[in-house]
Amino acid sequence: MSHFCHLNEWHMYHNLTGFIRHAVWVEVLVGWKSSLVVFLHLMVRSQILHLFINHLLYILTEDEAYSKDCFIGISGLVFAINVLSNLSVKGTWEFQLTTGRIFRIPKAAIAWGDLFLIQFPVPTSSLVGHLAGVFAGLSYQSTFFKRYGPIQQDMENRESD
Numbered sequence: 001m002s003h004f005c006h007l008n009e010w011h012m013y014h015n016l017t018g019f020i021r022h023a024v025w026v027e028v029l030v031g032w033k034s035s036l037v038v039f040l041h042l043m044v045r046s047q048i049l050h051l052f053i054n055h056l057l058y059i060l061t062e063d064e065a066y067s068k069d070c071f072i073g074i075s076g077l078v079f080a081i082n083v084l085s086n087l088s089v090k091g092t093w094e095f096q097l098t099t100g101r102i103f104r105i106p107k108a109a110i111a112w113g114d115l116f117l118i119q120f121p122v123p124t125s126s127l128v129g130h131l132a133g134v135f136a137g138l139s140y141q142s143t144f145f146k147r148y149g150p151i152q153q154d155m156e157n158r159e160s161d
Contacts, residue, residue: 014118015074015075015078018078018081018082019074019077019078019081022078022081022082022084022085023035023039023081025085025088026038026039026081026084026085029148030148034148038084038140038144039077039081041140041143042076042077042080042081042133042136042137042140043074043076043077045080045136045139045140046076046077046079046080046129046132046133046135046136047076047132049076049132049135049136049139050076050128050129050132052132053128053131053132053135054066054067054069054128055067057128066128069126069128075125075126075129075130075133076129076130076132076133076136077133077136078133079111079114079115079130079131079132079133079134079136079137080133080134080136080137080140081137082110082111082114082133082134082137083111083133083134083136083137083138083141084137084140084141084144086107086108086109086110086111087108087137087141087145088145089107089108090107091106091107092104092105092106092107093105093107093110111134111137112134115127115130115131115134118130
């Protein structure tokens with residue numbers, strides 16, 4: 001039931017836009033029935049990993065907050081789909097810095113950047129839940145790509161259609 005609950009409107013907006021952005025690629029590649037199976041696998045994996053990471057952090061830090069942390073929303077699923085779609089896209093994103101230098105980020109690493117960047121404007125967001133989603137996507141990638149192959153379309157090509 002936790003996948004249908006959200007903290008506030010901003011949390012729901014971020015989850016839904018991220019879900020739509022990345023889930024479209026999966027659905028186009030594998031069809032709607034298979035995409036539901038993929039999403040179900042990723043939801044379950046992210047939930048299990050969330051529990052495991054919290055338990056591990058509780059053991060390491062003895063902080064009671066980790067034993068009482070709960071999973072809210074579809075953030076784990078969004079991050080898992082984000083990992084799958086970004087791992088299949090080759091190349092880098094380039095950003096020109098004010099110093100004139102070019103900063104390159106591999107597209108496969110975007111989920112990690114998103115994980116840390118969301119913590120700055122929204123420090124109350126669940127780092128553990130998002131991290132569980134990234135690990136769920138990474139743990140499912142070999143199964144997904146073996147069965148369906150990489151997602152072929154790049155974001156720029158998809159937006160121009």
